[in-house]
Amino acid sequence: MKTVVIGSGSWGTALAQVLADNKEKVIIYGIEKSEIDDINLNHENSKYFEGVELNPNLKATDDITVVKDADIVLLAVPTFAIEGICLQIDPYLKNNIIVVNVSKGFHPETSERMSEVIRRCISKEHLSSVVSLIGPSHAEEVVIRLLTTIDAVSLKEEDAQVIQRTFSNNYLRIYTGDDEIGSELGVAIKNVMAIASGILSGLGYQDNTRAALITRGLQEMIRYGVFFGGKQQTFMGLTGIGDLIVTCTSIHSRNFEAGYQIGKENDVTNFLKYNKKTVEGVRTAKIVHKVAKENNIDMPICEEVYQILFEGKEPKTCANDLMLRELKKEF
Numbered sequence: 123m124k125t126v127v128i129g130s131g132s133w134g135t136a137l138a139q140v141l142a143d144n145k146e147k148v149i150i151y152g153i154e155k156s157e158i159d160d161i162n163l164n165h166e167n168s169k170y171f172e173g174v175e176l177n178p179n180l181k182a183t184d185d186i187t188v189v190k191d192a193d194i195v196l197l198a199v200p201t202f203a204i205e206g207i208c209l210q211i212d213p214y215l216k217n218n219i220i221v222v223n224v225s226k227g228f229h230p231e232t233s234e235r236m237s238e239v240i241r242r243c244i245s246k247e248h249l250s251s252v253v254s255l256i257g258p259s260h261a262e263e264v265v266i267r268l269l270t271t272i273d274a275v276s277l278k279e280e281d282a283q284v285i286q287r288t289f290s291n292n293y294l295r296i297y298t299g300d301d302e303i304g305s306e307l308g309v310a311i312k313n314v315m316a317i318a319s320g321i322l323s324g325l326g327y328q329d330n331t332r333a334a335l336i337t338r339g340l341q342e343m344i345r346y347g348v349f350f351g352g353k354q355q356t357f358m359g360l361t362g363i364g365d366l367i368v369t370c371t372s373i374h375s376r377n378f379e380a381g382y383q384i385g386k387e388n389d390v391t392n393f394l395k396y397n398k399k400t401v402e403g404v405r406t407a408k409i410v411h412k413v414a415k416e417n418n419i420d421m422p423i424c425e426e427v428y429q430i431l432f433e434g435k436e437p438k439t440c441a442n443d444l445m446l447r448e449l450k451k452e453f
């Protein structure tokens with residue numbers, strides 16, 4: 123089986139290396155010549171992983187036609203680029219391949235989940251199924267082979283099992299799942315919670331506050347996910363509480379880091395002006411605000427994050443407003 127990984131950024135490189143370690147046929151397609159040269163010539167991707175020596179069998183190319191004999195295509199680009207890349211690769215694909223999604227968020231205009239975008243943009247005959255390979259997994263840890271567990275989630279169980287077998291090894295353990303809605307909504311909304319967690323840390327709040335944020339944040343994720351047909355149990359797993367914990371507490375999280383800067387400065391201006399990193403929670407906060415409003419879903423933490431990012435509300439005031447909402451029972 124041949125896998126083409128689209129995207130030579132942090133997650134694409136780390137996952138492609140997993141396959142190289144597993145002695146699978148794999149190649150990365152990227153648009154950034156310097157990253158491709160770095161991988162091919164130096165066995166590094168120093169923009170993302172300084173000082174990390176990659177598996178020397180890992181190769182990269184800027185030729186998109188490389189997808190033509192792929193059995194598996196793994197899309198490791200930010201959510202805003204998924205539609206474009208699907209339309210770009212579709213004419214070259216052979217029939218009946220597995221497309222693996224690893225992106226966490228929504229289409230910025232249509233609010234579709236990633237699997238929905240892929241099914242809309244890849245011709246039916248080319249697609250066996252979409253498998254979302256998602257869970258608590260910072261690329262910075264996977265690339266140095268630290269123990270990690272994630273889910274392969276698909277509506278077609280046999281394809282989830284193919285991805286499970288292809289990627290699992292002694293440092294990456296894959297479970298399968300079939301709740302595409304619950305899993306994809308969980309990993310998308312946890313990024314908004316990670317921004318909130320960073321903001322609270324930047325404001326100087328500590329462990330009690332983070333535990334409250336994670337616990338109440340999980341309730342919001344469940345409320346939103348179950349409304350759209352996700353299973354409550356899914357939110358107790360790797361794509362729910364698992365990914366929420368890792369992103370709300372890790373120094374590697376770009377969403378947490380963004381929030382931390384915003385909280386520290388008690389203002390969003392510098393972050394919005396200078397950020398160049400992939401911070402998916404920003405776009406997700408906008409979608410969740412819109413969709414929750416349309417459907418009358420109560421999402422108080424997400425709403426305050428939206429107010430900070432898009433309406434210029436002061437972070438300190440948001441934290442205060444969350445605490446002083448009407449008192450109620452926990453469940």
Ligand SMILES: NC(=O)C1=CN([C@@H]2O[C@H](COP(=O)(O)OP(=O)(O)OC[C@H]3O[C@@H](n4cnc5c(N)ncnc54)[C@H](OP(=O)(O)O)[C@@H]3O)[C@@H](O)[C@H]2O)C=CC1
Pocket residue numbers: 128129130131132133134151152153154170198199200201203206207224225226227259260261262399400402
């Ligand atoms: N990093 C992580 O630990 C994890 C990330 N994810 C998710 O994976 C997705 C990708 O994130 P990540 O790898 O971290 O992001 P990065 O910013 O590290 O890398 C994204 C890569 O995609 C490239 N890219 C952008 N548009 C295109 C395009 N149209 N065609 C080809 N390549 C393109 C970028 O190139 P350029 O820089 O030139 O724009 C960059 O090389 C996100 O949704 C993220 O939430 C999920 C789990 C873990």
Ligand SMILES: O=C(CO)COP(=O)(O)O
Pocket residue numbers: 226257258259260313316365368369374375376377378400401402
């Ligand atoms: O999704 C991730 C870990 O599971 C990566 O988080 P960040 O995008 O915040 O870095």
